[in-house]
Amino acid sequence: EGVGPQEYTLIKMRVLELKGKLAGLEGQGPVFLMAATLRPETMYGQTNCWALPDGDYAAFRGLNGEVYIMTDRSALNLSYQDRMPVTGKPEKLMDLKGTDLLGLPVKSPRTHHERIYVLPLLTILTNKGTGIVTSVPSDAPDDYAALMDLVNKPKLREKYGILDEWVLPYKVIPIIDIPGFGTAAAEKVCLDMKIQSQNDTKKLAEAKQLVYLKGFTDGVLIVGEYAGKKVNEVKTVIKNEMIAAGDAILYSE
Numbered sequence: 001e002g003v004g005p006q007e008y009t010l011i012k013m014r015v016l017e018l019k020g021k022l023a024g025l026e027g028q029g030p031v032f033l034m035a036a037t038l039r040p041e042t043m044y045g046q047t048n049c050w051a052l053p054d055g056d057y058a059a060f061r062g063l064n065g066e067v068y069i070m071t072d073r074s075a076l077n078l079s080y081q082d083r084m085p086v087t088g089k090p091e092k093l094m095d096l097k098g099t100d101l102l103g104l105p106v107k108s109p110r111t112h113h114e115r116i117y118v119l120p121l122l123t124i125l126t127n128k129g130t131g132i133v134t135s136v137p138s139d140a141p142d143d144y145a146a147l148m149d150l151v152n153k154p155k156l157r158e159k160y161g162i163l164d165e166w167v168l169p170y171k172v173i174p175i176i177d178i179p180g181f182g183t184a185a186a187e188k189v190c191l192d193m194k195i196q197s198q199n200d201t202k203k204l205a206e207a208k209q210l211v212y213l214k215g216f217t218d219g220v221l222i223v224g225e226y227a228g229k230k231v232n233e234v235k236t237v238i239k240n241e242m243i244a245a246g247d248a249i250l251y252s253e
């Protein structure tokens with residue numbers, strides 16, 4: 001953990017169908033899950049989005065008549081960063097549990113698939129970021145391990161009411177070449193280290209260290225308009241483009 005604030009990019013994932021409890025948001029404007037990431041340049045490789053089933057979330061009035069879904073804590077922080085209509089007073093439209101979010105189809109910027117689904121990640125901390133996490137199994141060991149849990153364990157899918165078609169068609173998408181690690185570094189490291197599940201936290205911490213550093217210093221994008229460029233040269237450019245396009249906002253804590 002560093003000293004001083006951490007800056008995240010919040011990726012705005014548009015909810016495509018207001019199902020279940022979210023039907024109550026009909027007519028309130030476009031609804032977005034606000035996923036906190038340190039790696040905005042990896043959005044090309046998203047296969048799904050994560051929420052904590054037991055987590056407490058809520059829908060808030062965002063900027064430009066939009067609706068943001070995130071935790072209370074992150075909404076309050078964001079309002080003090082002048083990225084909510086009223087400073088220090090987020091307007092809550094409804095309370096939500098993570099289970100209300102599971103199975104929602106979302107459209108996410110720079111993502112290969114037109115729709116990806118919200119799936120359960122059990123290791124999400126609600127005191128960090130927004131509690132919503134974007135999943136890039138090619139480059140994030142946590143994401144790879146959690147996706148494999150769902151792919152390989154029908155009982156786990158059943159427990160959370162996750163349909164096969166929300167999970168099984170979504171394969172790892174190679175997006176960054178890291179010399180020595182190949183084009184799906186997180187998958188390689190998880191297989192090499194024989195990581196068995198998302199709960200293998202000790203090994204996952206090591207795996208993350210490995211890929212994260214290497215990916216940033218030596219990684220080369222192999223997809224999108226910056227294919228052939230080094231990650232550390234285009235990360236900020238991609239982040240700023242998404243912000244300018246209204247697809248992302250900054251958030252610090």
Ligand code: A2H
Pocket residue numbers: 006036037038039042123124125126127128129130131132133134135136139140141143208212
């Ligand atoms: B990263 P740090 Cl491709 N609980 O985004 C658990 N994990 C969370 C979280 C929460 N509340 N909020 C965000 N995160 C994840 C992409 C990514 C990330 C890649 C590679 C590495 C990576 C796609 N998932 O993070 O503790 C998010 O996953 C490696 C550190 O603030 C976010 O960035 O350092 C990262 O953890 C923030 O973790």
